[in-house]
Amino acid sequence: MSEVDVFSALANPVRREILMQLRMGPRAVNDLARGFDLGRPAVSEHLQVLRKARLVREEPRGRERYYHLDPRPLSEVDEWLNTFTQYWKTRLAALEDLLNEEGKK
Numbered sequence: 275m276s277e278v279d280v281f282s283a284l285a286n287p288v289r290r291e292i293l294m295q296l297r298m299g300p301r302a303v304n305d306l307a308r309g310f311d312l313g314r315p316a317v318s319e320h321l322q323v324l325r326k327a328r329l330v331r332e333e334p335r336g337r338e339r340y341y342h343l344d345p346r347p348l349s350e351v352d353e354w355l356n357t358f359t360q361y362w363k364t365r366l367a368a369l370e371d372l373l374n375e376e377g378k379k
Contacts, residue, residue, distance in 0.1 A: 283327035
């Protein structure tokens with residue numbers, strides 16, 4: 275199974291919603307499919323992308339497969355976003371300094 279880029283996996287709103295649902299605990303594909311206006315096969319395809327991105331893991335239980343969230347790959351997203359967070363904190367601090375200077379005049 276070839277890997278999928280985490281950012282590509284997160285680009286789809288259905289996959290993001292699946293991850294949100296899995297935050298509450300493992301779910302069977304049929305349970306997940308009930309929350310969407312999609313058929314089970316479409317949800318299964320989204321789960322396959324999430325598996326390839328290592329964001330979910332699959333656990334067979336009898337005839338069903340349960341999916342678990344694996345948040346570890348999200349650290350890559352967090353690191354990427356952190357650069358922008360730091361940028362905006364610096365910019366907003368500079369703006370605050372400028373406004374304070376203007377207020378003193």
